Amino acid sequence: MLEYSGKIVAVTGGCGALGSAVIEAVLEKGGEAVRIDVLPLEKRQAIEGVRDYCIDLTDADQSRSQFEAIGRVDALFNIAGGFSFGPTVWETDDEAFEHMLSMNLRTMLNAVRGVMPEMIREGRGAIVNVGALGARSGAASMGAYIVSKSGVMRLTESLAEEVKEKGINVNAVLPGVIDTPANRAGMPDADPARWVAPADLAAVICFLGSEQARAMHGALIPVSGLG
Structure with missing residues (x-):
């Protein structure tokens, strides 16, 4: 029996390189995927076994109403997020800091808020x-990113303690550099064979x-791959 047979899996950031690999893996295991992304629906290729939703997960109200429309979710994979190098900590302005928090932390939090009541029921x-x-410790010119991902990690631990007695598992992966087209373009001199393949992380x-x-x-x- 396929381990995801009969399961509905919501994947945020589902149109990205990792999100696409995760959706492919879910479908291979017999699950139904709900692909959530900010990419407009008309710009996506339809996939059998995939339900598509365009949601801005930085918007709490929109997230709440759209997850109500989605209905039951058996597993939520929070892939939505992003990375960028920044200036020094003291030169990072409020806009840049909030951007990293919104991309990595607020998207996760709003998605969790959307699925948790039904999971508890x-x-x-x-x-x-x-x-x-890289967010297990600080690094130069990455302060805002590290704070946002550290927040994801601490909220993962906190949420896990809150719901483990309710039959709900909350965990996280900590990837190194993922082999994506964007990372290859941004680091042309690196060896992507040492990075994490999206299929392996999925x-x-x-x-x-x-x-x-x-x-x-x-x-x-x-x-970590070989990095």
């Missing part, structure tokens, strides 16, 4: 967030969202 569910291997995410990981709560799993 069902007495079962799984949430997998995406932290960052496999770990799908494991954490499966029944096989039901004993795991608040785990932060490093997925």
Whole structure:
């Protein structure tokens, strides 16, 4: 029996490189995928077994109403987010700081708010967030990004403690550099063979969202590739 048979899996950031790999993995395992992204619906290619929603997850009200329309979600994979180098901590303005918090932390929080009431009613569910291997400690010119991903990691741990007695698993992956077209373009001199392949990271995410990981709560799993 396929481990995702009969399961509805919501994937935020579902049109990106990692999100697409995760959706492909969910479909291969027999699940139904809900693809959530800010990309307009008319710009997406329809995929059998995938329901599409255009949601700005930085908008709490829009997120709430759209998740009500989605209905039951058995697993939520929070892939939406982003990265950018910044200036020094003291030169980072409020707009840049808030941008990183919105992309990485607020999107995750609004998605969790959208699915949690129904998961609690069902007495079962799984949430997998995406932290960052590099956010386990500080680094120059990455202050806002590290704060946002550190927030994801701490909220993962906190939420896991709050809902583990309700049959809900909350965990996170901590990837190193992911092999995406954007990263290849931004780091042309690097060796992408040492990075994390999206399909490999998707496999770990799908494991954490499966029944096989039901004993795991608040785990932060490093997925580093050879980096």
